[in-house]
Amino acid sequence: MRLHRNLVFAVIDALNLIFNEKEYADKVIEKVLRYDKRWGARDRGFIAETTYDIVRWKRLYSEIAEVREPYSRPNLFRLFTVWCVLKGISIPDWKQLETTPERRIKGRFDELSKIRKFRESIPDWLDELGEKSLGNDLWTKEIAALNKQAEVILRTNTLKIQKAQLQELLADSEIETIPIEGYPDALKLKERKNVFTTEAFKNGFFEVQDASSQLVAPFLEVKPGQRVVDACAGAGGKTLHLASQMQNKGQLIALDIYESKLKKLKIRTRRNGVHNVETRAIDSTKVIKKLHGSADRVLLDAPCSGLGVIRRNPDSKWKLEPEFMERIMGVQQDILQNYSKMVKKGGQMVYATCSVLPQENTNQVKAFLDSENGLEFKLIKEQNIYSSESGYDGFYMALIKKI
Structure with missing residues (x-):
């Protein structure tokens, strides 16, 4: 691979914004990719994937390069040279990349790779928490799986098209996909491509959604004609899946505390041909109280x-x-205690998270069921989805029925 100065400098700019300015990586990549309209797909791919790679291995690379936050620009170039050496990429004769000790970099990598917190590039406290929560063997496998680059998975919008038809349509646009066994609506891209520019996406034939995430809506067992509440809808990936499972029939109420996210959901519903969704911002406790005892199904994502x-x-x-971990567990229990009141007798709810930690998952469900508000409910089934076993995102789901 031959390195191009303008692309490498774009990566350094991105790393500065992510590491030093604490901006979100996805937003930074969007910003940096607008630097030069002449960049093609390969150029953009290099910037995005290289940036994400260095972000993923920040601790390991920092230890090897012997640099610390806040990173100066020369230090960011040192991280980049570590990436180059470990990827086997020839380092050009630029003043920013002078005197790269390749042998020492490889030696340090071999040495640090024997220690999990460095090998998997995670903070000490997170490594300790993971081992304590999941045990040494499972945590070691899980964090290794969670450090692999995510594949691009599509969910077929069955309101508009069937999976086989979508696969053919994408193939016509030179996007090769393969079905995934056990995931009825999922297609996996054979190689990474920008699917958002395709006519199929613009026509609402699919959404990008990880395979594990696609298991949540079916877990709720919705039926056409029901009143369903997606209580933490966000921008609505699972709302749209629920709508297709309901065949656009019945009432699907999407709630969220952020009005801005619900506005994005409205745009997505139009593209997806979904017309049974009503959005409501949770701007007071009245929003939830009005729905007490009225929902056939409630999703608590x-x-x-x-x-x-x-x-x-x-x-x-x-x-x-x-500190965030402690705070978010309090929020999760509050949601279970208060939002569960929307479920009517005989109705069901799913509590789901994109976490693999039992204290956010099965422990929260047990605490709810043991509480006064939980006495009317019983656990039907639960599922832990580990990335090390599925190859996709880590998730948890519990189906709970009001008796």
């Missing part, structure tokens, strides 16, 4: 650590803090 999705959000490893 609760806010969480996001530990199960760090494959696609590697910068979240550096944004997570122990």
Whole structure:
């Protein structure tokens, strides 16, 4: 691979914004890719994938390069040279990349790779928490799997098209996909491509959604004609899946505390041909109270650590803090206690997170069921989805029925 100065400098700019300015990686990549309209798909791919790679291995590379935050520009170039050496990429004769000790870099890598917190490039506290929560063997396998680059998975919008038809349509656009066994609506891209520019996407024939995430809506067992509440809808990936499962029939109420996210959902519903969704911002407790005892199904896709999705959000490893973990577990229990009141007798709810930690998952469900509000409910089934077993994101789901 021959390195181009303008592309490498774009990567350095991106790393500065992510590491020093604490901006979100996905937003930074969007910003940096607008630098030069002449960049083609390969150029953009290099910038995005190289940036994400260095973000993913920040701690390991920093230890090897012997640099610390806040990173000066020369230090960011040192991280980049470590990436080059470990990828086997020839380093050009630029003044920013002078005197690269390749043998020492490889030696340090071999040495540090024997220690999990360096090998998997995670903070000490997170490594300790993972081992304590999952045990040494499972945590070792899980964090290794969570550090692999996420594949691009599509969910067929069955309101508009069937999976086989979508596969053919994408093939006509030179996007090769393969079905995934056990995931009825999923197609996996054989190689990474920008699917958002395709006519198929513009026509609402698919959404990008990880395979594990695609298991949540079916877990709720919705039926056409029901009243269903997606209580933490966000921008609505699972709302749209629920709508297709309901065949656009019945009432689907999407709630969220952020009006801005619900506005994005409205745009997505139009593209997807979904017309049974009503959005409501949770701007007071009245919004929930009005729905007490009225829902056949409730989805609680609760806010969480996001530990199960760090494959696609590697910068979240550096944004997570122990204090946040304590706070978010309080939020999760509040959601279970208060939002469960929307379920009517005989109705069902699913509590789900994109975390692999039991304290955010099965422990929260047990605490709810043992509480006064939980006495009317019983656990039907639960499922832990580990990235090390499935190859996709880490998730948890519990189906709970009001008796």
